[in-house]
Amino acid sequence: MSNPQQRKQQMSVLDRLQRYLPQLVVAPPFLLLVFFVYGFIAWTGIISLTNSRMLPTFDIQGIQQYVRLLAMDRWNVAFDNLLIFGSLYILFSITIGCVLAVLLDQRIRAEGALRTIYLYPMAISFIVTGTAWKWILNPSLGIESYMQKLGWESFQFDWIVNRDMAIYVVVLAAVWQASGFVMALFLSALRTVDEDIIRAAHLDGASTTRIYFGIILPSLRPVFLSAFVILAHLSIKSFDLVVALTNGGPGYSSTLPANFMYEMAFRRNQIGLGAASAMMMLATVAAIIVPYLYSELRAKRHG
Secondary structure: OHHHHHHHHHHHHHHHHHHHHHHHHHHHHHHHHHHHHHHHHHHHHHHOOEOOOOOOOOOEOOOHHHHHHHOOHHHHHHHHHHHHHHHHHHHHHHHHHHHHHHHHOOOOOOHHHHHHHHHHHHHOOHHHHHHHHHHHHOOOOOHHHHHHHOOOOOOOOOHHHOOOOHHHHHHHHHHHHHHHHHHHHHHHHHOOOOHHHHHHHHHOOOOHHHHHHHHHHHHOHHHHHHHHHHHHHHHHOOOHHHHHHOOOOOOOOOOOHHHHHHHHHHHOOOHHHHHHHHHHHHHHHHHHHHHHHHHHHHHHHHO
């Protein structure tokens, strides 16, 4: 009599384990994520409200670090640079990537080779990209020197040492690296478009240009949104490209918020100020991602 009862108990325990096995598997990484990501975000927020310098303190002083941050010319330059860099980086990367995807979608010869060439820059680290473009744009070594040696002695391309133009050099290198990635996103989406719709449009006499602008590209709205969010996130956290390409110079004319945060927190022993700048960056990311997530959830709910 005891054996069947024990078997029933064992089966019930096994059933419970099997029922809660997914939660048990997911729980440890979830807890680690909460601690190491959201826990440290909360810790950074607390530090930003203190007067921490070389070592963190927990004497809450209010928002004085934020007031000090917004009054600093270096931070204002960095944030203005982010607006310039982010807007141009997103605009040109999406435009160039979309055009390349449309061209490759014409089933041209050597498509595989061209796709690899366009995608290759994305496989390179930002440090390598910055170093390569630094050599290319160096007035004494790169394009300017080469063109002058060819006989065009009045040619000048000194953006990398020009305070007003240095941030556009960062845009140029970043767009070169990201355009292939955006192209891959759009190309994969273009290959999923229903060909029957395209054939019907051709039968109705619509030109290829009209089909793309009137039917295909409007249907790729989710891809546009995804590319926008990814590129916006990359632009806000950009750090190593600036370090390798301009090191934030001349002066701090090409500094971005991530470079400002690193400078204050790890070089000038202003941890509280660095934490405040990090929270401002987080708020900028949230301002972009939260509306996107809300629109996606709303679309799924009404879908």
